[in-house]
Amino acid sequence: SQTIHQWPATLVQPVGSPLSLECTVEGTSNPNLYWYRQAAGRGLQLLFYSVGIGQISSEVPQNLSASRPQDRQFILSSKKLLLSDSGFYLCAWTTPRAYEQYFGPGTRLTVT
Protein backbone atom coordinates (compact mmCIF):
# COMPACT_ATOMS: atom_id res chain seq x y z
CA SER A 1 0.00 0.00 0.00
CA GLN A 2 1.02 3.59 -0.51
CA THR A 3 2.30 5.80 2.29
CA ILE A 4 3.27 9.44 2.40
CA HIS A 5 5.69 10.86 4.96
CA GLN A 6 6.45 14.43 5.93
CA TRP A 7 9.03 15.78 8.32
CA PRO A 8 9.49 17.43 10.58
CA ALA A 9 6.06 17.38 12.20
CA THR A 10 6.56 20.75 13.87
CA LEU A 11 9.12 23.48 13.41
CA VAL A 12 9.78 26.84 15.05
CA GLN A 13 12.14 29.05 13.10
CA PRO A 14 13.23 32.70 13.44
CA VAL A 15 12.56 35.23 10.72
CA GLY A 16 15.32 35.21 8.13
CA SER A 17 16.36 31.62 8.71
CA PRO A 18 16.32 28.98 5.95
CA LEU A 19 13.72 26.24 5.59
CA SER A 20 13.70 22.72 4.23
CA LEU A 21 10.63 20.48 4.46
CA GLU A 22 10.70 17.01 3.02
CA CYS A 23 8.00 14.75 1.67
CA THR A 24 8.41 11.18 0.45
CA VAL A 25 5.93 8.71 -0.99
CA GLU A 26 6.23 4.94 -0.81
CA GLY A 27 4.46 2.23 -2.72
CA THR A 28 3.90 4.02 -6.02
CA SER A 29 5.95 5.31 -8.90
CA ASN A 30 5.79 8.48 -10.98
CA PRO A 31 3.25 10.20 -8.72
CA ASN A 32 2.09 13.77 -9.18
CA LEU A 33 3.22 15.65 -6.07
CA TYR A 34 1.83 18.80 -4.46
CA TRP A 35 2.73 21.28 -1.70
CA TYR A 36 -0.08 23.19 0.00
CA ARG A 37 -0.14 25.73 2.82
CA GLN A 38 -3.03 26.21 5.21
CA ALA A 39 -2.80 29.43 7.19
CA ALA A 40 -4.98 30.14 10.20
CA GLY A 41 -8.49 31.06 9.08
CA ARG A 42 -7.70 30.47 5.44
CA GLY A 43 -8.23 27.64 3.04
CA LEU A 44 -5.73 25.28 1.52
CA GLN A 45 -3.51 27.15 -0.91
CA LEU A 46 -1.63 25.24 -3.59
CA LEU A 47 2.01 26.34 -3.67
CA PHE A 48 3.76 23.96 -6.08
CA TYR A 49 3.04 20.83 -8.04
CA SER A 50 5.22 18.41 -9.95
CA VAL A 51 4.37 15.82 -12.59
CA GLY A 52 7.90 14.41 -12.82
CA ILE A 53 11.51 14.64 -11.65
CA GLY A 54 12.80 18.17 -12.06
CA GLN A 55 9.41 19.48 -13.23
CA ILE A 56 8.00 22.11 -10.88
CA SER A 57 5.06 24.43 -11.43
CA SER A 58 4.50 27.36 -9.11
CA GLU A 59 1.03 28.60 -8.34
CA VAL A 60 1.78 31.55 -6.10
CA PRO A 61 4.79 33.89 -6.26
CA GLN A 62 6.57 33.97 -2.90
CA ASN A 63 9.91 33.42 -1.25
CA LEU A 64 9.47 29.65 -1.31
CA SER A 65 10.83 27.16 -3.82
CA ALA A 66 10.35 23.47 -4.45
CA SER A 67 12.47 20.71 -5.90
CA ARG A 68 11.95 17.10 -6.87
CA PRO A 69 15.35 15.41 -6.89
CA GLN A 70 13.92 11.89 -7.00
CA ASP A 71 10.72 10.35 -8.29
CA ARG A 72 9.08 10.07 -4.87
CA GLN A 73 10.74 12.95 -3.03
CA PHE A 74 9.46 16.51 -2.91
CA ILE A 75 11.23 19.29 -1.01
CA LEU A 76 9.98 22.73 -0.03
CA SER A 77 12.63 25.34 0.72
CA SER A 78 13.19 28.95 1.58
CA LYS A 79 16.38 30.94 1.90
CA LYS A 80 14.91 33.47 4.33
CA LEU A 81 11.64 32.91 6.17
CA LEU A 82 9.07 35.64 6.70
CA LEU A 83 6.49 35.86 9.49
CA SER A 84 3.82 35.32 6.86
CA ASP A 85 5.29 31.90 6.04
CA SER A 86 3.83 30.48 9.26
CA GLY A 87 1.21 27.84 8.65
CA PHE A 88 0.43 24.17 8.19
CA TYR A 89 2.29 22.72 5.22
CA LEU A 90 0.83 19.70 3.53
CA CYS A 91 2.25 17.45 0.87
CA ALA A 92 -0.05 15.37 -1.31
CA TRP A 93 0.23 12.85 -4.12
CA THR A 94 -1.93 11.33 -6.81
CA THR A 95 -1.38 8.94 -9.65
CA PRO A 96 -1.23 10.62 -13.07
CA ARG A 97 -4.56 9.15 -14.19
CA ALA A 98 -6.50 9.73 -10.98
CA TYR A 99 -7.88 12.89 -9.44
CA GLU A 100 -8.22 12.18 -5.75
CA GLN A 101 -5.27 13.36 -3.70
CA TYR A 102 -3.72 11.71 -0.66
CA PHE A 103 -2.27 14.00 1.94
CA GLY A 104 0.58 13.58 4.36
CA PRO A 105 0.39 14.35 8.09
CA GLY A 106 1.63 17.92 7.60
CA THR A 107 4.29 20.17 9.13
CA ARG A 108 3.27 22.93 11.51
CA LEU A 109 5.69 25.84 10.90
CA THR A 110 5.84 28.81 13.24
CA VAL A 111 8.07 31.69 12.24
CA THR A 112 8.96 33.92 15.21
Added chain:
Amino acid sequence: SQKIEQNSEALNIQEGKTATLTCNYTNYSPAYLQWYRQDPGRGPVFLLLIRENEKEKRKERLKVTFDTTLKQSLFHITASQPADSATYLCAFGGSQGNLIFGKGTKLSVKP
Protein backbone atom coordinates in the same frame (compact mmCIF):
# COMPACT_ATOMS: atom_id res chain seq x y z
CA SER B 1 -10.52 34.29 -11.48
CA GLN B 2 -11.73 30.85 -10.52
CA LYS B 3 -13.45 30.90 -7.17
CA ILE B 4 -14.96 28.27 -4.92
CA GLU B 5 -17.06 29.11 -1.88
CA GLN B 6 -18.44 27.12 0.98
CA ASN B 7 -21.22 29.26 2.31
CA SER B 8 -21.15 28.22 5.93
CA GLU B 9 -18.08 28.38 8.11
CA ALA B 10 -19.80 26.24 10.72
CA LEU B 11 -22.81 23.96 10.92
CA ASN B 12 -24.24 22.53 14.15
CA ILE B 13 -26.73 19.68 14.02
CA GLN B 14 -28.21 17.05 16.28
CA GLU B 15 -27.13 13.44 16.10
CA GLY B 16 -29.27 11.40 13.74
CA LYS B 17 -30.17 14.33 11.51
CA THR B 18 -28.94 14.89 7.96
CA ALA B 19 -26.14 17.41 7.51
CA THR B 20 -26.14 19.32 4.22
CA LEU B 21 -23.09 21.32 3.17
CA THR B 22 -22.99 23.64 0.17
CA CYS B 23 -20.19 24.42 -2.27
CA ASN B 24 -20.54 27.02 -5.04
CA TYR B 25 -18.10 27.90 -7.79
CA THR B 26 -17.75 30.80 -10.24
CA ASN B 27 -15.78 31.66 -13.36
CA TYR B 28 -15.09 28.04 -14.15
CA SER B 29 -16.70 24.88 -15.47
CA PRO B 30 -14.98 22.05 -13.62
CA ALA B 31 -14.98 18.56 -15.02
CA TYR B 32 -15.26 17.20 -11.48
CA LEU B 33 -15.64 18.18 -7.84
CA GLN B 34 -14.17 16.49 -4.81
CA TRP B 35 -15.01 16.46 -1.13
CA TYR B 36 -12.51 15.91 1.67
CA ARG B 37 -12.69 15.56 5.43
CA GLN B 38 -10.11 17.24 7.66
CA ASP B 39 -9.69 16.62 11.37
CA PRO B 40 -7.81 19.16 13.55
CA GLY B 41 -4.05 19.04 13.02
CA ARG B 42 -4.23 16.45 10.27
CA GLY B 43 -4.19 16.35 6.49
CA PRO B 44 -7.42 16.16 4.50
CA VAL B 45 -8.81 12.74 3.62
CA PHE B 46 -10.50 12.13 0.27
CA LEU B 47 -14.17 11.19 0.50
CA LEU B 48 -15.93 11.43 -2.87
CA LEU B 49 -15.46 12.65 -6.41
CA ILE B 50 -18.32 13.55 -8.74
CA ARG B 51 -17.94 14.29 -12.43
CA GLU B 52 -19.83 16.93 -14.39
CA ASN B 53 -21.96 14.32 -16.17
CA GLU B 54 -23.02 12.72 -12.87
CA LYS B 55 -25.96 14.14 -10.96
CA GLU B 56 -25.39 12.22 -7.76
CA LYS B 57 -22.93 9.86 -6.12
CA ARG B 58 -23.27 7.88 -2.90
CA LYS B 59 -20.92 6.15 -0.50
CA GLU B 60 -22.42 4.61 2.61
CA ARG B 61 -24.06 7.53 4.52
CA LEU B 62 -22.56 10.14 2.22
CA LYS B 63 -24.19 11.64 -0.86
CA VAL B 64 -22.89 14.29 -3.23
CA THR B 65 -24.80 16.12 -5.95
CA PHE B 66 -23.45 18.28 -8.76
CA ASP B 67 -25.62 20.88 -10.49
CA THR B 68 -23.71 22.52 -13.35
CA THR B 69 -26.58 24.93 -14.01
CA LEU B 70 -26.55 26.27 -10.47
CA LYS B 71 -22.75 25.86 -10.29
CA GLN B 72 -23.22 24.08 -6.99
CA SER B 73 -22.42 20.85 -5.21
CA LEU B 74 -24.25 19.61 -2.12
CA PHE B 75 -22.73 17.17 0.34
CA HIS B 76 -25.07 15.21 2.61
CA ILE B 77 -24.32 13.05 5.64
CA THR B 78 -27.38 11.06 6.67
CA ALA B 79 -27.93 9.71 10.19
CA SER B 80 -25.09 11.91 11.40
CA GLN B 81 -22.96 10.85 14.35
CA PRO B 82 -20.65 12.78 16.70
CA ALA B 83 -17.74 11.02 14.95
CA ASP B 84 -18.71 12.88 11.77
CA SER B 85 -17.66 16.15 13.42
CA ALA B 86 -14.84 17.61 11.32
CA THR B 87 -14.16 20.24 8.69
CA TYR B 88 -15.33 19.32 5.20
CA LEU B 89 -13.62 20.79 2.16
CA CYS B 90 -14.78 20.90 -1.43
CA ALA B 91 -12.36 21.30 -4.32
CA PHE B 92 -12.25 21.42 -8.07
CA GLY B 93 -9.23 21.09 -10.24
CA GLY B 94 -7.39 21.55 -13.44
CA SER B 95 -6.14 18.96 -15.86
CA GLN B 96 -2.98 18.26 -13.84
CA GLY B 97 -4.82 17.88 -10.60
CA ASN B 98 -3.95 21.31 -9.29
CA LEU B 99 -6.91 21.53 -6.95
CA ILE B 100 -8.57 24.73 -5.78
CA PHE B 101 -10.09 24.28 -2.33
CA GLY B 102 -12.87 26.05 -0.52
CA LYS B 103 -12.21 27.27 3.02
CA GLY B 104 -14.26 24.46 4.49
CA THR B 105 -17.31 24.03 6.69
CA LYS B 106 -16.79 22.92 10.27
CA LEU B 107 -19.48 20.40 11.15
CA SER B 108 -20.37 19.72 14.77
CA VAL B 109 -22.74 16.87 15.54
CA LYS B 110 -24.15 17.03 19.06
CA PRO B 111 -25.27 13.85 20.86
